[in-house]
Amino acid sequence: MHTFKKKDQQGILTVKVSKEEWEQAVETVYQQNKTKFKVEGFRAGKAPRRVVEQHYGDQVFFEDAFDAVVNAAFSSFLAENKKIVPASHPHADIKSFTVEEGLVAELKFDLMPEFELPDLTTISAKKGEAVVTDEQVEAELEATKASRARYVEEDKTAENGDFAIIDFVGTVDGVKFDGGEAKDYRLELGSHTFIEGFEDQVVGMNKGEERDINVTFPANYPAENLAGKPAVFHITLNKVEKKVLPEIDDKFVSDTTEFETVEEFKNSIKENLQKMAEERVERDYEVALLDEIAEKANITLGDAMIEHELLHMVEDFEHRLSHQGMTLEGYLQYLGKTVEEFKAERKSDAEKNIKTRLVLQRIISENKISVTEEEMDKEIALYASKYQMNGEDFKKAMSPNDYAFFQNNVIMTKVLDLIKAKANKQ
Known part of the structure; x- marks a missing residue:
């Protein structure tokens, strides 16, 4: 018999295991592990359970039996209550236990936040303007000089x-x-x-x-x-x-680039800068749209979700540091910070990451956004062409993770296109 209640963003499941259910769980654990126990006078796996318990202690099977009954109860509860979606693994505490009465345990876990998406036509984020200045072009020319110094x-x-x-x-x-x-x-x-x-x-x-x-x-x-x-x-x-530093003149340009004159070279630089500026403005616009949707959705996050995201962010940062020959400990020592201070500085980013994922998942689900095989082939072929590779050959060499990466790219493009099409309509 189990009882469940909600408290803020947390689910609390009380699990009651009868004497008979507990005995069965212990017996199952014994049968699964009996060959691991060595008892003098018995061949491996032949010592009776009571002898193993006498030799290794009454609690020898307790931890595994406890995990088994708690996990089974939690899985059964979720199967029967599909609207309850956990956002973290449960933390189990023993409330009472006796051989005669059985077990009572309390499982606490964060719940996936409940929220409603705002009407996407009310989203009012505006796209900025992609501007390239003469100063930026000159800075690129100076960088070219430095590279040829x-x-x-x-x-x-x-x-x-x-x-x-x-x-x-x-x-x-x-x-x-x-x-x-x-x-x-x-x-x-x-x-x-x-x-x-x-x-x-x-x-x-x-x-x-x-x-x-x-x-x-x-x-x-x-x-x-x-x-x-x-x-x-x-x-x-x-x-x-x-x-x-070299002088940037027509001779320098014709000798070192595909262009003939300084003017052609400058125009090429400006075109490339313009393209990068437009891509940056588009990315910023997409972020602004998602930020506004997440804000209007009024999502309340549980502590466990935030902590899990922070741990993931720290691990990712630590991995990137390792490629630079540095450790997180050394990096933080250089900054004069602790891990907890480092995490605290990134808490708002962690919350933003989670909320963005949640609204994206909801938009994808509600709009039944999926990817066709033709769309995947087109995406893969486009990527392969950048490396002068045949799309079909590239696809055959892909791992499941590679396939998921391209699939996610297509889905993200489709969901962002949908948001852009609906935004700023009021």
């Missing part, structure tokens, strides 16, 4: 603004450390890319000169074994260079 050696004393080509070996307490050694490293003096004080001590050196540079790693340095410690870098200045 030459470095010319100069016979002079190193000073800020120069590029020092150095060999260095760093030690802490007389011991070398990972990442503390390099040959012919190009360092822009005055750029503050190295530890504070390092570049200042290179200024004034001449070609071929050697010097010991004394610095102290910051207390919040990501590498914990170096944080706050004094270090000595023995450096050799191999040469001093200056950066020479």
Whole structure:
């Protein structure tokens, strides 16, 4: 016999297990696991249950039996009450238990929020304007210059603004450390890319000169074994260079690009910037539409849903840090933050993520949005063509996860098109 009640965004299911049901659960666990228990005088799996309990303790089967009856009760309850949708795994507490009376347990779990979608024609988010300025075009030209820069050696004393080509070996307490050694490293003096004080001590050196540079790693340095410690870098200045930028003229353009004149090159840059600006404006518009829908839906989230999303966000961030050779612990130490502070800063983003998913799922469900095989083939062929691949060959090589990725892309395009078609109609 089970009883259920709702409290805020939480479901509370009281599970009552009779003496007979409990006995059956324990016996089932014993039968499933009896070969794992070694009892002197018995072959594996042949020791009677009472002997195993005497040897290993009366509670030897309790945990598995408890999990079995609770999970069975929860599954049965959900099967009989399909309108109740859990948003988290249940947390079970024992309220009472005796061999004579059986078990009473209380299961608490977050409920999927109940909400109504707003009328999509009332959504009033506006699309911004994609604007490209002359300054942006010039910035791209400067970036092109920088990418084609030459470095010319100069016979002079190193000073800020120069590029020092150095060999260095760093030690802490007389011991070398990972990442503390390099040959012919190009360092822009005055750029503050190295530890504070390092570049200042290179200024004034001449070609071929050697010097010991004394610095102290910051207390919040990501590498914990170096944080706050004094270090000595023995450096050799191999040469001093200056950066020479090319002149952007017709000859430069024709020699280095597919265009013949500076004007053609600028127009191409502007077209690309315009395309990127339009894509960015479109993405921002889609986000604004979904934000407004979620806000008008008045969704109340349970703590467990938010915490689960936060944990997922932290794990994802930790994974991305690992590709940069960093740990979350080291990163947070560098920022001077705890994991809880890090999560607290992202709580609003976690809530937004959940609400956006919920309204999207509801719109998809209510409008019966699906994907046809033809739509999938078109999406896959479009993607494959970007890599000069045949669509059918690409499709055959796809994994189930790849297929789900493209399927989700098509669904998202269709649902966003639907929202855009209905929005701003009042």
